[in-house]
Amino acid sequence: MDADTPLARWESRSEPPLFAASLLYLGAYAVHVLDPGLPAVGHALLECLIGLTWALFAADYALRVRLRGERFGPRYVRRHLLETVVVLLPLLRPLRMVEIYQVVQRGRQRPKLSLYGRVIAYAGTTAVLLGFAGALAVYQQERGAPGATIRTFGDAVWWTCSTLTTVGYGDVTPVTAAGRALAVVLMLLGLALLGAVTGSFSSWLLQVFTREDEEPPAR
Structure with missing residues (x-):
């Protein structure tokens, strides 16, 4: 831009x-x-x-x-x-921290972090913010609902972590329509975050190994 x-x-x-x-x-x-x-x-x-x-x-x-x-x-x-x-x-809204980084780096020829470093840093921070926000939202919807298994904020944090990591133990689950809608959003975002981190890490490893293979043997 x-x-x-x-x-x-x-x-x-x-x-x-x-x-x-x-x-x-x-x-x-x-x-x-x-x-x-x-x-x-x-x-x-x-x-x-x-x-x-x-x-x-x-x-x-x-x-x-x-x-x-x-x-x-x-x-x-x-x-x-x-x-x-x-x-x-x-x-x-805090997920727009990517825009903050772009604004700060605008006008500079090179960013301070590599592409892989930026992806992993963004994904990690996004996971923390998204997990906290998701836990708050689902806790607000689920507490006090008939038959709810998410009764405390600790339950909500545990459920959010297992959902974002796509583990899904099933020991606590949302029972309200809003809670389940939030679960779908977190599942999709969790898959995207895992894919971004895994892909970036794999690309970085491939780049490192390729560079080592191209280096001439020591004499």
């Missing part, structure tokens, strides 16, 4: 504060879910903060559509899927 375009200038200015807002959103949502004993006014303030940060994300999305000069529709959504997803599911 040309660094002189209006969109590039907006991204360079907006991505860091929006990333901070996404962490604020995640923190407020975590306190709202994990501390049911908080006074009603506290929960009201947290809900207000959650709504305000979401409004920032929605405004940013609308401005990006305008700056790109593209018509909003199914084609736009397909081309900018991650941007759309993080507006619909704000808990995933």
Whole structure:
């Protein structure tokens, strides 16, 4: 992307504060879910903060559509899927840390991390953020549901870890429709993360072994 375009200038200015807002959103949502004993006014303030940060994300999305000069529709959504997803599911907003890295590195000739290092770093951080957000969301949906096996946040974390890694022990499972929908999303993202890390690691090993084979024998 040309660094002189209006969109590039907006991204360079907006991505860091929006990333901070996404962490604020995640923190407020975590306190709202994990501390049911908080006074009603506290929960009201947290809900207000959650709504305000979401409004920032929605405004940013609308401005990006305008700056790109593209018509909003199914084609736009397909081309900018991650941007759309993080507006619909704000808990995933920290996954846009890739954009933060690109903004910081824009204008430099070479990134500090290799391609393989970047993929593994992104995938690892994404797994942690996604696991925490997924555990919060499924815990909120499942606690108190009739027949629920996910009764504590610890159960939700355990279930999320087994789901993201595609192990699926089955000792705790969601019983609500929303919880099962979240499970499908986590399964798909878990497969994508495992594929990215495994593929990058295999490519790195192949590159190392190829380089060693091409080196002349020592005399």
